[in-house]
Amino acid sequence: MTHTTKRIIMNNIVMTLSTISAVIGMGFLFWILGILVINGVDALTWTIFSQEGAPPGYENSGLKHALIGQLLIVGAATVVGVPLGILAGTYLSEYGQKAKLAETIRDISDIMMSAPSIVIGAFVYAVVVAPMGHFSGWAGSIALTIIMLPIILRTTDDMLNLVPSTLREAAFALGAPKYKVIIQVVYRGAKAGILTGILLGVARVAGETAPLLFTSFNDNFLNTDMNEPMASLTVTMYNYATSPYEDWQKLGWAAAFILSMFILTLNILGKLFLLKKKGR
Amino acid sequence: MSIILDKIFAHTSKFIAVSILLLVAWIFTVLLQHSMESITALGFDFVTETKWAPNLEKFGALPAIYGSVVSTFLAMILAVPLAIGVAIYLSELAPAKLKTPVGVSIELLAAIPSVVYGMWGLFYFVPIVRDLVGGIGISMLTAGIVLSIMILPFMAAVTRDAMDTTPDILKESAYALGGTRWDVIKDIIIPYAKAGIIGSLILALGRAIGETMAVTFVMGNVHQISMDLTLPATSIPVTLANEFTEASSGLYYSSLFQLSLLLLVISFTIISIAKFYFLRRKRVGL
Incomplete structure (x- = not known):
């Protein structure tokens, strides 16, 4: 066997292995996605949006409480986290x-982005929940804000950096x-870049469960008072899925489906914004 | 007027940026403060004691540490070859038509909340493990596998990004010399992007060790150290997720904070190694 044949055979082996692993990896992932869609669509009904949680076995149960709680918790985190993150990112870049x-702040934020979110939950428990004496929607929002900050900060920093300095100089020259x-x-x-950062940041915290477990906790009924424990889609999903009741598990799948679709949409939108910018 | 506004804008933005550093310092301080009771009461025994029995006021973190290490190790063994395979496929093999859709779907899958992976694990994977290897299906092995699948998209995406940093001109030169794809990968891409690839894998490791929801469903939170992977186990985040709201006694509460502190220090260290040693000067990717 010549050297060339050996190399070609080796090449074919490695390429086959790589393709197989890509197929296996994608197979698993689409399996999960498929199950999510099948179970989610199966569990979706109008009552999910119109009804609150109910004891297991009760017919008219829905996820209204969790949807509204999720919106409030993530919404408050976004309202606080986005401006703070953008301003901090502006400092770094400008x-x-x-x-x-600035370099130290960048490094620390990079690490914070991958730090375990459950630890943030423990921290917020110690500084918000324990002094207040009870779980609250606010505590959940604070935890999510802390997780969102470094993401917004770093994307803003990166995106502002891409703006050509000649633009700044031209404006300075006009006396601004x-x-x-x-x-x-x-x-x-x-x-476009900042917007992408915001979308990705919101998408990231919207899927967080661990930091909410002991901050906003849970509530099986509709509650719009952020001072009280509050349901979120993720914690509800966890509680319902680990319960032995089939109807609750079904609601859990519906929650998983709704949340995943929301997060995927945000991610796709974010990517589209960036593409549009590049295309111009 | 505009000079004042200018100052206000500059100082506010600087203040907020600096408060990120203060926040991180505050997180460490608070966790340390709340761990003090357990640190003084248990000392070094905390990490060597194998018994975790809150009702007996015994708090040994070794089973949780062991579980974290073993489940993450299992996840890495399974995910690394797959992720590298996917990354090679995406950066060198995939036909142009497939490259973008497959690449984008991998990135999107990395965005799916880990609690969904956990649910899938509980309802669909646990029964399979139960049928194949026996036991109740809730086990260290299941946790390792679910964790590996959860971390796979992130790992593959960042590894591909690292491989893609290789300049095309280098690859083209090698192809022009008659190199096969494997020659190009092993002699051009891997040497060029080695640091980036290793850094990406370690970064994924840092994420995996702190992952809570994907494993909480399938691990069982049983504080025991066993070589038998088919038995239920626990890890640091799993213990926290399950027991934090139950902690009543001061020492129980404090030892959970010590676990959080331990987890934060471990992941900070791992991520720092990845970031500063291997991925230096690389712009962050989301």
Whole structure:
């Protein structure tokens, strides 16, 4: 056997293995996705949106409480986390730049992005839930804000960096003060990128369960008071799925389906915004 | 007027950016403070004691640490070859028509909440494990496998990104010299992107060790150390998720905080190694 034949055979072996592993990997993932869709669509009914939670076996039970709770918790986290994240990211890109302080903040945020979210839950329990004496929707929002911050900060930083410095210089040359340059020129230039960062950040925290387990806790009924324990889709999903009741498990699948579709939509939108920007 | 606004804008944004650092320091301090009772009461025994019995006021973290290490190790053994295979496929093999759709779907799958992977594991994978290897299906092995599947999309996506940093011109030169695809991968891409690939794998490891929801469903939260992978087990995040709201006594509560602190320190270390040693100067990817 010549050297070339050996190399070709080796190549074919490795390429086959790689294709097989791609097929296995994708197979597993589409299996999960398929199950999610089949069970989710099967469990979807109108009562899910119109009814609150109910004891197992009760016919008219839905996820209204969890959907509204989820919206409130994630909504509050977004309202707080997004402006803070954008401002901090602005500092990194426009003021800090390559300074040691800015680099340290970047490094720490990068680590925070992958840090275990359950630990954030424990932290918020210690500083919010324990002093208040009870679980609350606010505590859940705070935990999610902490998780969202580094994501928004880093994408804003990256996206502002992509704005050509000639644009800034042109605005400076017209006599604009720096804050105006940032708000009216840099932000505008990086709009699509910042929006993508926000969408991805929201998508990321919307799927978080662990930090909500002991902050916003759960509630089987509709509650719109953020000072009280509050249901979220993720925690409801966990509780219902681990319960022995079939109708609750079904609701759990519906919650999983609704949440996953929401998160996938946000991700796809985010990618589209970036593509549109590149295409221009 | 605009000078004042300018100052306000600059200082506010700096203040918020710096508070991220303070926040991280605060998280460590709070966790440490709340662990003090258990640290002073249990000392080093906390990490060597094998018995975790809250009703007897015995808190040994070794079973949880052991579970974290073993389940993550299992997940890595299973996920790394698959992820590298998928990454090679995506960066070198896939026909142009498939490259983007497959790549994007991998990225989207990485965005699916881990609690969904956990649910799938509980309802569909546990029965399979039960039938194949016996036991109740809720086990260390199941947890390792579900964890590996959950981490696979993230791992494959970042590994592919690392491989894709290889300049096309290098690859083309090698192909022009008559190299096969495997030659190009082993002699060009791997040497070029080695640090990035290893860094990506370690980053995925850092995520896996702190993962809670994918494993909570299928691990069982049983504090025992056993070589038998088909038995239920626990890990640090699983213990936290299951017991945090139950902790009544001061020591129980405090030892759970010590577990959180331990988990945070472990993942901080792993992620730092990945970020600073292997992925230095690489722009962050989401």
